[in-house]
Amino acid sequence: MAVDGVSLSPEHLLHELRVHQVELEMQNEELRRAQQALEESRDRYVDLFEFAPIGYLILSDTGIINGINLTGASMLGVDRAKVVSRRFASFVAAADRDRWLRHLVHANHHPGRQxxxxxxxxxxxxxxxxxxxxxxxMQDGVLVLRVALSDITERKRAEAELNATRDALMLANERLLGSNRDLEQFAYVASHDLQEPLRMVVSYGQLLEKKYRDRLDDDAHAFIGFMVEGGARMQSMVTDLLEFSRVERTGGGREGFVSDEAVAEALLSLSQAIIESRAQVTHAGLPTIFYDRHQFIRLLQNLIGNAVKYADPARPPRVTVTARHQGHEWVFSVADNGIGIDSAYFDQIFAIFRRLHTRDRYSGTGIGLAVCKKIVEHHGGRIWVESHPGEGSTFLFTVPDP
Known part of the structure; x- marks a missing residue:
């Protein structure tokens, strides 16, 4: 046989045919592997589509179901063959059908997710x-609507429970606020109305002792003394209770002022105690804050007054008032070198009428720190103490930025 004038032997032709055969077999193998990979990919896609955790639907522009995966058919509770060609509206609850039709029109005229x-x-x-x-x-030149369908029944149930819990908490909070207002009103009225009869008890007890001093024996004098002392102590408690109830009732408007000046005013009212105890109180560089000025002065009076009162007998009182800015608030501190407080009582000391010492050692009704706590919280702050017995105490409170 001759090709282009060249004579080819039968053996050469046979060799060429075998080479072409091998090449065809290799190409066929590559095509087979590609087809197998394509079929596996298609199967994976079908599995992902059919058994996805959400339903997939293809709707016509009129809302006819042209296609749906197995998950979607399962959600609707109908065999897939009976779903296709039905209107999706037939699966919409009657109360929501008009809304679905409006949404269908909107989705058909607005690209993007709806x-x-x-x-x-x-x-x-x-x-x-x-x-x-x-x-x-667009599918085969026709506009269709692809829909991803999710069952949100559990989410809605959880939202409803959350809303019900929130409403219950709000109602309970309103009732608690109302109860607190009633208690404050009661404390205000009771303490206000108790002042006059207590004043009369103390006054007439003192008059009784003065007028009949020579006619009374020692026991009578002692009894009258107990009566006057108890009445005076009760007067002090009622006065403090009245002040406690007034924190939120009679708080003035908040204003901007230099807290250094307010501390100076607080020290002025404590001057006698400071002189008698030979206390040294320092403060400087304190910030301008937005607060009820009168209540801030009262707050510092109580904290500095306590620092002077609970001094260590072995050394003169040293009190330092400082402030640092932290985040969105100022943190004030009133540090002393007094007797200190055991950590077991850190929370208790802010309770009303809570005392850690007997009246014989330290005077007072035990309401001062409760007033401090109420003032600070009324202005959106926090108050706490850091202390070790015998090493002094540091009372800290926050003042939010305006």
């Missing part, structure tokens, strides 16, 4: 909450 929530009807007649994520797409 979402809505509807109540759908399962094949057994039970309604469930669903979320629809719709998006336009």
């Amino acid at each position: 979402e809505c929530e509807l109540m759908l009807v399962h094949g057994d007649g039970i309604e469930f909450a669903a979320h629809l994520d719709c998006q336009q797409q």
